[in-house]
Amino acid sequence: MSENQFDKEVSSSDDKQCIRLTVNGEPYEVAIGTMHGGVAPSDTLLHTLRETLGLKGTKKGCDHGGCGSCTVIMDGKPILSCMTLTVECDGKSILTIEGLEDRKTGQLHPLQQAFIDNTAFQCGFCTPGILMSAKALLDSNPKPTENDIKQALAGHYCRCISHYEVVKAVTNVVREGDKNG
């Protein structure tokens, strides 16, 4: 099949043969299949984000749903992108760590700034996932208790033990929100 024929095939195909995703506000359309740049039926969302779309900020830790490093927000909910098949994500809106700051102004999200101010990381590998879960928490519950914060982050493996600083950082954002709200 020539490239032209292939393009025609894809563009004229029904919805099942390509996946439409919104990632960090940008629309993406990717063909289903094992061709270069396509989404194989076995591809996880994590794989698609990192390897197909080049968004390397989301981290692959264990790749079996045990560490939380790959957490992204899908339609408002934090999900494990390593346990989600991309073919199941048609029409979904996804937010990754790359979409957390204001891209127009470069202004960091208050959570990002609070993590910097509190040095709420050591090696930083788990940080993108934790930030996404914290963001999802604050979006759904702007005034979480300390226990709410700990429960929301309980699926995140942080081996350096920056937990205390993370809880402090999130708590500070909640307090600032209170002041401003």
Place this chain on the structure above:
Amino acid sequence: MGKDYRYIGKETPRKDAREIVTGQAQYFDDISLPGMLYGKVLRSPYPHANIKNIDTSRAEALHGVRAALTYKDTEGWEWGIPKHIRILDSKVRYVGDAVAMVAADTISIAEEALELIDVEYEMLPAVYDVEEATEPGQPQLYEQFTNNTFSEPLPYEPNILRSIQMGDVEKGFAEADVVTEGTCGYEIFPNPLPPEPPGAIATWEAPDRLTVYTPSQSIAYHRFIGLPFVHLNDFRAISTQCGGSYGTKNANLTPVGYAAILSKATNRPVKIYYTKEEHFHSYSARLGCRIRAKVGLNKDGRVTAIEGKWLVNIGAASECGPYEVAVGCGELQIAVQCPNWNLSTGLVFTNNCPCGIVRGFGGQELESAFLPILGLAMEKASVDPVEFFKKNIVKKGGGWFWRDGNWWTFRGADFTKTIDKGAETFGWKDKWQGWGKPTAVNGNKRRGVGVGVHSNADIGEDSSEAQVKLSPDGRVMLNTCHSESGHGQRSSLCKMAAEVLKLPLENVKMSAPDTEVNPFEFALMGSRGTYASGSAVIAAAEDARRKLLELAATKLGTTPDHLDTEDGIIYVIGRPEQRVPWRRIMGFTRTITGEGRFDPDYSLCNFLMTFVEVEVDTETGKLDLINVVNATDAGQIISPASLEGQLHGALGSAGLDTAIFEETVRDTRTGQMLNGNMIDYKWRTFADLPEFTNVILETPVPSHRFGAIGVGEIATSPGPSAVLMAVYNAIGHRIMSYPLTSDKILKALGKVKESE
């Protein structure tokens, strides 16, 4: 304290903070090279077997496979300390050992190729127990190590410490008020398990020049593992941002080795990135340790004699075993000063997972097994453990035999002040009720308290070099070979240079962690970053400042001692209105480079005491950690939040929780690890945080410009034995092994029967 520093001791954002919180920091799996292939390793399903036949022809025939290698293709390469680890061998020694490897165009092709390699194994019996392994007639892992025991001298450290011999133990026991004997094991092979698995990309720039990209704690150290196959200057090691190490990514020995050899075979860059399963089964567990010891103690709390045998179960391969034994022996002497010693050691190979470099490095393991035996003596002599450690911790004029076999006389701070402050913060006097007595009882819930200690003289270990390059626009490039794996050390070193040169911190940058562009650095091992590396950086900054002021003096017609510099301006002392920017002195076409070096000095050590309060449910056997107080003396804090984080690390990386729930569970019938995934291997979550307080004293160390010493590495070490002590006090029944899982506690309480 009390010094008016601009940055030292002040909170400043980590230099890499923005990259980390925006996902822009480049960890290992975020990079790739043009033309790069993917390597995969076939792993042994058996704990001990000879490879009778191996055939890679079907794998090689698969489209996209560029190399399939076995031991026949990799003869001659031997790494580890001592050198004994063949990259591939005709024998496998643990479940997960490397059998063969392939390089292919994609990961999935490489994985498919592994399934096409035909292997015929000749099964051999396996041995896991450290004492059994040393008995005649047991399976032998290596021909050269009779009775599985390492005994050869090391060519590069001939006098390495292998035992503690001092005074006359018989005399010491005769003088003691109480003498106790005991056995304790800390042999559960927990995994420090950084969130980012290990990996390496290797590429040969020329037939004799190797470049490696790898996530590293100590990028400069990698070159040593290449010797003698690749010369130091021909081994270029570059670190990516490192997603956690805790000691395990100091050498990255196996992924570097596999990638290097596959790259050599294919003449292409090759990437090896372990899966989490490989990380669990095949990479750097904490060494196992068992000690049988006899202790003499006086009623005033002074130890009179220690005799015993420390057996180290290094698993199937030793990345650094002799050094862990040596450092462990050194560290125990610091924590427990005693005039009469006869402690011998044995480094033993078994069919467990290989044990590599891990935070705690011998000392954590030795102390976790030995301090409970000391506890038996303390109880018999009715000695409060806090008072015991105050009496026996090293004091000025005391000393130790260190790693190099030499005696070093201590010249550091009085740690009894740290102990007092920690005890006061914890409320030890109120909580301690005596040995075997709970702090509080509430129905089924019984609380107990315990303490542990650890000290390390590695803060001045080995050598470091640094260069500080001044440019005319008032900016500085710091060239030292330090990667960032979470300590915040790159940022802290920049603060030291900025402080010496009185420059805005943002004007000080550090070169990439690349061995080709930086001067010599040994490694960011142990806690040596602040004192050893820091001293080199300070010396380089001072040297640069001196050269700058000398140049200025000639141009301004004065002498350097009349000049000072701040914010890129040079001024005459006492006449701050006479100000000249660096560029007026240097011109635009010059840089000034200062050089600094640190040489080893083992006469200082750090110290940490960990106090814990636990609660045991005597119905369910559940053990909860309620409260932790860490007490240390950092000399001078450099970066407060980074230091707090490192000390909180007590709960991570196979630390304190190895006394509560962390362990590698191995089925010794099959040799398989049974909990090699993130669900079955237990780790502490955000929902299970105890109260945690760090007490940090600052008694300046005069030989460091800012009075600072490092303490980060030792955070994990005092916790395990402290928990063991606390549980004994809570329930009144002593358990001499780890971790204290519910079944063990219920057995100790007599609530369930011992099973086979």
